[in-house]
Amino acid sequence: MTWVSHNDFQPVALVEYVGMRNHEQVQGNRKGSGPAYVRTLLTTMHSVAEQVKTKLVKAVYDGVITSLDIDDAPRDERVVRNKKYNGSKEERKITRKTYRANFADEIQTLCSMVTIWSRVSLLTAGEYLMCYAVNDN
Secondary structure (H helix, E strand, O other), X not given: OEEEXXXXXXXXXXXXXXXXXXXXXXXXXXXXXXXXXXXXOHHHHHHHHHHOOOOOHHHHHHHHHHHOOOOOOOOOHHHHHHHXXXXXXXXXXXXXXXXXOOHHHHHHHHHHHHHHOOOEEEEEEOOOOEEEEEOOO
């Protein structure tokens, strides 16, 4: 680093990078003439996938960009958010829970049990309570 100054101006730092340029591999189906899309490293994505299960997206992104080299870190917070979304979607496919399991989904599941299962014979819905009877026949 070299400091350059002139009579009436504040000093300015001049920094020259000495090293080898990182020749990144560009994804082939890029649209437009903007900056090239570079895929995030697989090891980084595995680390992100584990962390987003228990942490907020912003916390994971901030932690990853401070702990990794600039070439290995995700490009932006959207990469982490997409990883969380796609990971959750895959998890729901594996567990066969394609819904997000809120209260309305649970009620709809119980209502469908009346027509599908012969053991469930009665389904009543109150304001705060849902009851169903199971036949032991």
